[in-house]
Amino acid sequence: MKIAIIGAGYVGLVTGVCLADFGHDVVCIDKDQCRIDALNRGEIPIYEPGLADLVKANAGAGRLSFSVELRDAVAGAEVVFIAVGTPSRRGDGHADLTYVFAVAREVADAVDGFTVVVTKSTVPVGTGDEVARIIANTNPEADVAVVSNPEFLREGAAIEDFKRPDRIVVGIEEERARSVMNEVYRPLYLNQAPIMFTGRRTAELIKYAANAFLAMKITFINEVADLCEATGADVQQVARGIGLDNRIGSKFLHAGPGYGGSCFPKDTLALVKIGQDFESPMRLVETTVAINDQRKRAMARKVIASCGGDVRGKTIGVLGLTFKPNTDDMREAPSIDIIQGLMDKGAHVVAYDPQGMDSARELLPKEVDYADSAYEAAIDADALVLITEWNEFRSLDLGRLKLSMKSAVLVDLRNVYRYDEVARHGFAYASIGRHGDSRGTSEAQAAE
Numbered sequence: 001m002k003i004a005i006i007g008a009g010y011v012g013l014v015t016g017v018c019l020a021d022f023g024h025d026v027v028c029i030d031k032d033q034c035r036i037d038a039l040n041r042g043e044i045p046i047y048e049p050g051l052a053d054l055v056k057a058n059a060g061a062g063r064l065s066f067s068v069e070l071r072d073a074v075a076g077a078e079v080v081f082i083a084v085g086t087p088s089r090r091g092d093g094h095a096d097l098t099y100v101f102a103v104a105r106e107v108a109d110a111v112d113g114f115t116v117v118v119t120k121s122t123v124p125v126g127t128g129d130e131v132a133r134i135i136a137n138t139n140p141e142a143d144v145a146v147v148s149n150p151e152f153l154r155e156g157a158a159i160e161d162f163k164r165p166d167r168i169v170v171g172i173e174e175e176r177a178r179s180v181m182n183e184v185y186r187p188l189y190l191n192q193a194p195i196m197f198t199g200r201r202t203a204e205l206i207k208y209a210a211n212a213f214l215a216m217k218i219t220f221i222n223e224v225a226d227l228c229e230a231t232g233a234d235v236q237q238v239a240r241g242i243g244l245d246n247r248i249g250s251k252f253l254h255a256g257p258g259y260g261g262s263c264f265p266k267d268t269l270a271l272v273k274i275g276q277d278f279e280s281p282m283r284l285v286e287t288t289v290a291i292n293d294q295r296k297r298a299m300a301r302k303v304i305a306s307c308g309g310d311v312r313g314k315t316i317g318v319l320g321l322t323f324k325p326n327t328d329d330m331r332e333a334p335s336i337d338i339i340q341g342l343m344d345k346g347a348h349v350v351a352y353d354p355q356g357m358d359s360a361r362e363l364l365p366k367e368v369d370y371a372d373s374a375y376e377a378a379i380d381a382d383a384l385v386l387i388t389e390w391n392e393f394r395s396l397d398l399g400r401l402k403l404s405m406k407s408a409v410l411v412d413l414r415n416v417y418r419y420d421e422v423a424r425h426g427f428a429y430a431s432i433g434r435h436g437d438s439r440g441t442s443e444a445q446a447a448e
């Protein structure tokens with residue numbers, strides 16, 4: 001099939017390259033000339049494991065190309081995916097649909113023959129109706145079916161998630177779109193990925209409901225972690241104890257510094273706004289947003305408490321800046337609020353991240369210094385804070401770290417280390433929802 005993808009960001013690029021890998025003929029369009037030039041040189045603008053090899057293989061096989069020229073790509077396509085950003089609109093949290101609607105207008109002028117226009121961007125309920133209206137108004141001759149096909153991939157595992165999805169959701173209003181979408185995803189039938197057809201508005205809501213539910217699950221375990229700290233219980237064992245119940249499930253029960261990223265924060269806000277607009281409030285989601293916002297600053301206070309209540313003039317080494325491992329994405333990363341909170345109290349921050357330092361430099365205060373490794377970030381530090389659980393931070397040489405630090409304090413906001421091993425090296429240690437004397441921690445971790 002001939003497919004055009006508009007927007008070559010995380011979702012557009014991964015969708016384009018995976019569909020090309022399925023054998024389709026794909027053109028990825030982006031208005032950012034630098035991005036397209038880089039892709040045409042074989043350079044990948046984002047860090048996503050496995051993406052570079054897949055782009056190279058499919059571009060080399062002639063199934064994948066990149067361009068800024070939307071018109072020809074759309075005219076030649078049977079299916080056009082819209083995968084542009086839908087950030088939070090300033091002020092009210094509503095999804096900003098400017099980019100989606102701009103693409104709809106451009107696509108309307110360019111389509112040639114029956115074309116299925118698929119919204120892959122995460123958009124509020126009713127956006128598909130508006131896209132269909134825009135296309136009809138812009139070009140009354142356009143023969144299109146507008147479909148919603150939300151994306152559920154995670155950054156850092158994007159290719160695996162796209163190729164082995166738990167489900168594919170397709171919202172259609174016209175029967176003739178069904179066979180086209182079945183054809184797009186036919187290669188995935190081999191993996192037995194369930195494809196679920198719904199109405200367009202339902203598909204749009206499924207995406208927000210999924211993200212909000214996952215954000216709520218994380219927020220729930222984060223609050224349980226606080227209660228564990230207050231009561232002497234152990235959050236990892238609580239998570240395991242509830243997660244083994246199949247009705248609850250063990251995923252997304254890792255307590256941490258609060259969720260971040262390009263999607264949970266903006267999508268929870270957007271769902272709150274959708275609820276308000278339809279006078280059907282999403283109170284659990286409203287509370288989730290508020291708790292998560294407060295949590296990031298609370299993490300800075302936790303670090304300060306571990307440093308004896310005062311960080312003025314002290315040096316804090318920070319390990320991990322991106323919102324999760326295996327990405328260079330810094331959008332809404334908890335590290336931003338935590339570092340700001342520490343600097344507001346007079347700390348000097350030296351940070352290290354395996355992939356995120358270029359993006360971090362644009363977002364963090366200019367006074368932050370950067371190290372080339374975890375060990376360099378620890379030199380003369382009064383405390384070390386682990387914010388993102390990159391694999392390379394999982395088995396650091398604690399003895400070596402201690403020797404280079406001014407004082408041996410480790411604040412582990414991802415519960416990567418065990419109390420006994422950190423204590424053995426003479427560190428003062430703080431983590432999330434755990435206690436030094438809680439029995440069974442090691443067994444629970446070993447079983448994970």
Ligand code: NAD
Pocket residue numbers: 006007008009010011012029030031032035083084085086099102103120121122123151152153154155262263
């Ligand atoms: P992104 O910011 O990485 O990429 C968007 C791209 O669209 C940019 O490269 C931009 O230049 C391009 N663009 C904007 N307007 C354009 C136009 N008129 N013509 C051509 N290109 C244009 O965004 P993203 O993270 O890929 O997210 C895209 C959508 O997918 C969002 O709605 C997001 O919520 C959703 N989503 C993202 C993820 C994720 O992991 N990032 C996962 C699932 C869903």
Ligand code: UGA
Pocket residue numbers: 122151152153154155156211214218251252253254255256257258259260261262263264323324
């Ligand atoms: C999330 C969803 O998992 C995807 O299904 C969805 O497609 C995507 O948002 C989107 O709509 O963009 P992503 O943001 O890439 O994916 O990453 P997650 O793995 O979900 O992590 C999000 C945040 O939650 C991170 O800050 C992570 O550290 C945090 N998290 C996750 C926890 O604190 N605990 C957990 O147990 C899981």
